[in-house]
Amino acid sequence: MSVAGRLLILQLVVFTVVAVVAGVLFAVDERRDADDATRRAVTEIAVTTAQFPEISEGLDSPDPTAALQERAEEIREATGTDFVVIVDPAGIRVTHPVVEQIGLPYTGHVEPARSGQPYSETYTGSLGPSIRTVAPVYADDGDLVGFVSVGVTRQRIAENFLRGVPGIVGIVAVGLAVSAVGAYLVSRRLRRQTLGLNPDQLRRMYEHHDAVLHSIGEGLLVFGGPDDSPRVDVVNDEARRLLGLPPAGPVPFDTLPETLRDLATGGEARDEVHLTRDRVLVVNSDAVTWNDRRIGTVVTLRDHTELRSVLGELDSVRGFAEALRAQAHESANRLHTIVTMVELGRQEEAVAFATRELAVSQNLIDRLTTAVHEPALSALLLGKVDEAAEHGVELTVTDDTALGPVPIPAGDLVTLVGNLIDNAIDAAHDADEPWVEVTVRQEDSTMIVEVADSGPGMSPEVLARAMQRGYSTKSEQRGLGLALVAQVVARHGGVLRTEPSLGAMVIAEIPIGDET
Incomplete structure (x- = not known):
């Protein structure tokens, strides 16, 4: 049957x-x-x-x-x-x-x-x-x-x-008759929709469908419905994990990230980088058509969070290595100069030259290690100064920089400050006298990171676009820096904005509580 x-x-x-x-x-x-x-x-x-x-x-x-x-x-x-x-x-x-x-x-x-x-x-x-x-x-x-x-x-x-029982019986009989007619109409409609298949056939189809969904290593979303009110028809386990959705039950369309909701209304994507609160995803989407009519959209998600993290660590290590190489090269030049001056019998000038160069570097090291509680952040700022110098950019860590212990992981601090400085160094290259100015401070119960540069700056609209998908003014597909920064800021309940009076300044504000 x-x-x-x-x-x-x-x-x-x-x-x-x-x-x-x-x-x-x-x-x-x-x-x-x-x-x-x-x-x-x-x-x-x-x-x-x-x-x-x-x-x-x-x-x-x-x-x-x-x-x-x-x-x-x-x-x-x-x-x-x-x-x-x-x-x-x-x-x-x-x-x-x-x-x-x-x-x-x-x-x-x-x-x-x-x-x-x-x-x-x-x-x-x-x-x-x-x-x-x-x-x-x-x-x-x-x-x-x-x-x-x-x-x-x-x-x-x-x-x-x-004496009132016959009336009750009559109402029940009428209700039963109406229900029987409705059941027949529903049954006839269901017969057309299920193509007359029996339960065993439908069960096998579902089992195969479910097995395929669970075995796919990528996140899968299938959108259906009209363009003005799309819905999530299918979402597999991997998509729930990547998007932080409940492990079971229907998924309301409004709970998805905005960039994915845009794809449900016909947008197409090819290896686009999308960021959620905690992950970096590579997204592809295709329209599903039937009889030359679009009936839905299939979206696949690949997790690149760990890959991006490894690439970020690799970039940091490469940057440190380049900075160390530059420092070694510069130190060798200075040492050669000092040795030559000593050989020429000009010992006092050699001592003065060595002391002057050492004092400048040591002063910055002492100031940062004293004012900044987190060692990783201090090391990052010191390394970025040398890295910027190698790129011909003058990077200044302002005297206002001072940060005590904060309830933010060191990795998030490095991601936040490091990416803001990297973007500022890149933006400052085109200026005649490139410079970057960094301030990391605490104001009441808020941590404030201010990074200004000599570049053209970004409008609030451009910053909003960069925070969503990873925007870059360069031709190659990069630009995840600000998106990763926005991810960290959002995770800790903060805000990321540009200063209207200073177009080339980006400010991140994160609440850190009263116990810091």
Whole structure:
């Protein structure tokens, strides 16, 4: 049997069970409502009757039964209740629908009503189980002279309820008929959508589909729906891991990074570099067409985070090596000069030359190691000074630079400051007198990194584009520096901006708390 046929039978069974259960629950609710309505009605009758002057006067008369029996029966018949019983303060009936019960103790509870408030209960009395309310009766002087008990038997409530049962059954039958028609229409539509396949065939197709998704080593996203409201139809485990999505369940379209959402509406990508909060991804996308109509988009994701990290470390090591080579070359020149001066007998000039060159370098080292708590950051700044000098750029670490212990990993600090300085050195090359100025300081509970250069600077729009995908003004595909910086800043809840008054300055501000 096809899926549609099985679903039709299952729906009919479910709808029948639901309709019957709903009918029973509705009946139970109606019964409870009937009890509540009865309780309210007998309470109102008992309270009203207890306030009649003739009731208190009759209870004070020498023969309360003769004075009140006929009146109590009139009230009972007029209100449609089963009994209106008047009781003296001692709890003895002075009226009752069954004359033989007059003079006997009241078979209920009157003590709770002595406090002045009516008391309702369900109790089995002389007429059987009933819902009753006992109200106190007071004389004009305020003395308690008796009680009025008004009740309706359960039998009468049940008879009234049974008269409404056919209506409930009719509603259930109509609901069941409508459900059956709806189930048939749904089944017919499902038969067309599943091409009449049976569950085994569909299960095998799903198993193969699921196995393929789980075995793919790349992240896979499949977008569907119209361009104005795209949706995520398929997302495999690797894509969930790379994008930090929940391990199971549907993925709302708005939870994806903005650059990936742009691809869902027809954008194509070939080995584009996209950055999320924690990862560097290489993205490819292709449109899916059917009968010359685009029905969706397939996006694949490859994780290059570790590769970029290794490349960054390699660039840092290469930079340090170049700086050391330059320093060694320069030191060799200076040493050769000093040795020659000594050989020429000009020892005092040699000492002065060596001391002057050493003092400049040592002063910067002492200042940074004292002002900057993180050794890796101090070493980075010292290395960048030499690296910039080798590229013909004057790099200055301002006297304002001072940073105590901060709750930011050393690797993030190096990535943040190093990439900002690298971009500034590259941008400063085109100036006649290239220079870069770096400040790393702490202001209240915020770490501030300011990097200015002699280059043309970036507008806020260009900076925003660079923060998203890795922008570069160069022809080759580089420019991940600012994107990686933005990744670090966002991870620590900070902001990255340009200074409007100084177009060639980039400022990163990261909150570091009050304990630093």
